[in-house]
Amino acid sequence: MDDFIAARSQMALSLGFHIVFSCIGMVMPFFMAVSHYYYLKTNQPVYRNVTKAWSKGVAIFFATGAVSGTVLSFELGLLWPKFMLHAGPIFGLPFSLEGTAFFIEAIALGFFLYGWDRFNKWFHWVTGVVVGISGLVSGVLVVAANAWMNTPTGFTFANGQYSDIDPVKAIFNPAWFSQSLHMSIAAFAATGFAVAGIHALMMLKRKNVVFHTKAFKIAAVFGAAAAILQPLSGDISAKFVAKTQPAKLAAMEAHFVTEKSAALIIGGIPNEKNKEVNYALKIPGGLSFLANGDFNSEVKGLDSVPEEERPPVAISHYAFQVMVALGMIMMGIGIMYFIAVIRKKQWRNSRWLLQLFVWATPLGFIAVEAGWTVTEVGRQPWIIYGVMKTKDAVTPMPGIVYSFYLFSAVYLSLALIVIFMLYRQIKMVGKLYDIPAGEQLINE
Amino acid sequence: MLYVVMAFLWVAILLYLLMGGADFGAGIIELFTTKKNQERTRRTMYRAIGPIWEANHMWLIIVIVILFVGFPTIYTTMSVNLHIPLVGMLLGIIARGTAFTFRNYDAVTDELQVVYNRIFMYASCVTPLFLGIIAGSAVSGKIDSAAGNYLDAYIFSWLNFFSVAVGLFTVSICGFLASVYLIGETENEQDVQRFKTKARTTNIAAAVAGTLVFIAAKLDGVPLAEWLFGNAVGVAAIATAMVSLALLWYLLSKGKKIIIRVLAGFQVTMILLAITYQHFPNIVLLKGGQYLSLTDGSAPEKTIYTLAMALLIGSLFILPALFYLVYDFQHKKIVVSKPKKNA
C-alpha cells in the first residue's frame, strides 16, 4: 500500500467510524425526548426507564463520537495539509459554527444526564431537546462543508491563487441543501431501524416485554417515517448530482457513453476496459428520466470527461446500488409498519413484522456508509471538485501506512468494546429497569 | 477583527490548559494515589468533573478550528512537522475519553473496571505530555519545515530536550491544578488533607520540571530567560506569579478552598502570558530564525471577519450556559452512589 492510498483509507476509516456515532448522537436525543415526554405526561415509570436506559447508551456513543470527531479535526491537517491550507479559510466557517453547536450540545448533555430530579422537570426535558437540535445543526453544518468540496463556491480560483473569499457563500454552496437534507433523514432512518431492531429482538425473546415494546414503538415510528421520505430526498440529490457533477453521476450509474434516452442500469458488473456493464437489468430511458425528468433527454457519460478525471466506476456503482436497494427495502418495511399501526391491528407485534425489523437492524447504517462512498469516491480524483486533486493535497510525510494500521487497530478495538458495552446494557435492562408485575398491570 | 480572533485563540488555549488541564490532572493524581484511596479519589473526581468534562475538551476543538480557519499556515505547518506527537496526543485523547465514559457507564461492574482505570490513568499522563511537547516545539525554533530528510523534518522537530521538558512541566502543572481544584470538592477532612499534600508535591514537581525547562532551554539554545525577563510584562507576570505562589502555600495551610483555586489559575495565566507576550504575534518559531506570524499569515479579511462574528455570537450562547452548568453543580452536589455490585 502506498502512502497516498493509506492516507485515503485512513480518512475513509475515520469518517466511516465517526458517522455511525454522530448519527446516533444526532438522533437518539429525539427518541429520548419523546419517551421523556410520555413519562412527564403519563407518569408511567416504564417511560422513565426507557429514557434512562437510552441515555446511558447515548453517553457511551456520545463520548466515542466526540473523540472520533476530535481526531477528525486533526486528521484534516495531518493527512491533507495542502487542502486545508487553501480550503480552511474558505469552508472553515461551518466548522467554527459547528464548534458552537457542539459546545451547546455538550453543555446541554451535562444538564440532561446529571439533571434528573434536580431541575424543574420541563427545563430538564428541554435540555434533552437542545442536545438533539444542536446535534442536528452540527450535522447539517459539517455536511455543508462536505458539500462545498463537491460544489465549491465563494472564491475565485485563477493561476493557482484563491481570492475573493466569501465564507458565507461557501456554506450556502449549491449542494448544501440536498446533501444536508438527505443526510439528516438518513441519520433518522439508520438510527431508527437499528434501535427498533434491537428492541424487536428482545420482544421476540420475550424479555422485559413492556419496556421493549414502548422503546420499539418510538424508534420504529421515527425510522419508518424517515425511510419513506428518504428515496424522495435521494431523487432530489440524484437530479442535483446530474446537474453539477456529471462524472459522479456517470460513475454511480456506470454510464459510460453520453447518449439521449439513456437506460437505467440496475445491478450488473461494470467492465471499465470495454466500457460496458454485464449481467445488468436495463430500463430504457430510465436514467434520462431520473436525472432530468424527461425520458428522451441527454445524459453525459464518462466519456465526457478526460480519462484522468474519471472516478472509479465499479466502487461508485456498487455502492450506489447498495444504497438504493437498501433504501427501497427500508421504505417497504416502513410502509408495512404504518399499515400495521393504522389499519391492521393484528399485524402489530406479530412475529413476522418484528422479525423483519430484527433482520433490518444494520441496513440503515450500511446504506449510510454506501452513500458516503458514492459521494466521496465519486468525486475522485478531486478533493475540491474541479479545483484541487486529492493527490496534490496529501501530506509529504512518509510512512502514513503505519499510521493507517495503527488507527485501524484503534478503531477496531473501540468498535468491539462499544458493541460489548451495548450488549451489557441491554442484558442489564431486566435487572435495572424492570417493573414488578403488579405495577405493570396498573400501568397498562 | 483579527485581534478579536487572536484574543479568542489565546483565551481558548488558556481555558483548555485550565479546565482540560485540571481534568487530565485528576487522572494523574489518581495514578499517584495509593490503592486504598483510589476509589475515593475516583468518586470525588467524577462528582467534580462528570457534568462538565465533555465541555472541558471542547476548548481544544475551538483552538483547532480557529487555527485552521484563521491561520492555515500555522495549522498546516504544525500538522506536517509535528505529525508524530499529534498522533500521540490523539491516541491519548481517544483512550482517555472512552475509558472515562466506559468506566462510568458500563452496566456491569467487574474486573474490566481495572482495565478502564489503568487506561484512563496512563492516558491522562500521556496526553498532556504530548500537548506540552507540541507547545514546546512550537516555540523551540526546532521545527524544520525545509528539511530534506525524515529525521530532521519529522523527528527532531519535536524530539529535543526543551520540548520534552515543557511536556513534563505541563504534566506536573495539570496535577497541581487538579489537586488544588479537588481540595474544594471533598467533604471529609481526611480527603482534604490528602489533596493538600498532593497539591504541595505536585507544586514541587512543577518547580523541578520548570527548572528542567530552563536547563533544557540553555542546552537547546532557546532564549527562554530573555523572553521571560527581557520585557516589563514578562517580569511583572513572573513576579506576580511568584507572589501568588507564596500566598497560595500560606492559604493552603489555612484551608481556604476557593481562593487558592483562583490563585492557581492566576499563576498558569501569568506563565502563559509571559511566554506568549515577548514574541507575539509570532507564535510558531521555525529553525533558522524564521517564524509564522499571527498577523502576516492570517486568512483573508473577510474570513477573519466572519470567524470573529461566529465566535462572538457563539460565546453569547455558550458562556452563560456553561457558567450556569458549573455554578449549579457547584452548589448542589450530585450524589454519587457506591459502585454497583456485580450482578
Ligand code: HDD
Ligand atoms: C439510510 C441511508 C440512506 C438511504 C436509504 C439512501 N441514501 Fe442516498 N445517501 C446517504 C444515505 C442514504 C448518505 C450517507 O447520507 C449520503 C452520502 C452523502 C450525503 O449527503 O448523503 C447519500 C448520498 C446520496 C447521493 C449522492 C449525493 C452527492 O454526492 O452529492 C445520491 C444521488 C443519493 N444518495 C441518492 C439516493 C437514492 C436515490 C436513494 C433511494 C432509495 C437513497 N439515496 C437512499
Ligand code: HEM
Ligand atoms: C461522515 C461521513 C463521511 C464519510 C463516511 C466519508 C467517506 C470518505 C471516503 C470513503 C473517502 C475516501 C475516498 C477515496 O479514497 O476514494 C473520503 C475522503 C475524504 N473525505 Fe469524506 N466522508 C465523509 C464526510 C466528509 C466530510 C464532512 C469532510 C470534510 C468536510 C470530508 C473530507 C474528506 C477528505 C478531505 C477526504 C480525502 C480526500 C479524498 O479522498 O477525497 N469527508 N471520505
Ligand code: HEM
Ligand atoms: C457527515 C459527516 C459528519 C456528521 C453528520 C457529523 C456529526 C457530528 C455530531 C452530531 C457530533 C456530536 C457528537 C455526538 O453526538 O456523538 C459530532 C462530533 C464531532 N464531530 Fe462530527 N460529523 C461529521 C463529520 C465530521 C468531520 C469531517 C469532522 C472534522 C473536521 C467532525 C468533527 C467533529 C468533532 C470535533 C466532534 C466532537 C464534538 C464534541 O465533543 O461534541 N465531524 N459530529
